[in-house]
Amino acid sequence: GDSVTQMEGPVTLSEEAFLTINCTYTATGYPSLFWYVQYPGEGLQLLLKATKADDKGSNKGFEATYRKETTSFHLEKGSVQVSDSAVYFCALSDPGNQFYFGTGTSLTVIP
């Protein structure tokens, strides 16, 4: 079945450091891929998405590229801020199917 595997957390970075959160997926079809962010005490918010191979999703300085050959959708940001501290979820959606979420990666950015 379809699934998403995310890198284990927690991740702690200093402000302005480079961020990578790895995400790989398994899917039988051609899924759409998403990154969601959850701030403390809140629901999930869509951060970015990509709907086909080689698409790059980007938002708020974050970006991720849909790599079909490596079945990956790694999240990156060049310079993190304290306000980026949150839990990040990778997810996939096959046409007609439910969403599959990764277990989440907690990021803490320290000044």
Added chain:
Amino acid sequence: NAGVMQNPRHLVRRRGQEARLRCSPMKGHSHVYWYRQLPEEGLKFMVYLQKENIIDESGMPKERFSAEFPKEGPSILRIQQVVRGDSAAYFCASSSARGGPYEQYFGPGTRLTVT
């Protein structure tokens, strides 16, 4: 343009009581999903509903849990005879269609505490 609404935000129940969680999807959305998030864990799919229909309940516990999405009014997730293990955050999401590029929009969640 109101987003997904959930209430209550916090709910405390004693063991054996019933919990009723409400979700109003975004305007124009007819697809509703419920997820559970246990402490230190990811999101687990519970059930997917359209108006008056349960489409996929493969993630719902077999006993004590039920969900509905009536023709009028919010979607309801009902937990009967709650136990301590039901303590979690329950999130509702809605979408304009299912699957593919249609992202889900999440509510703020209901945090259930069973004492």
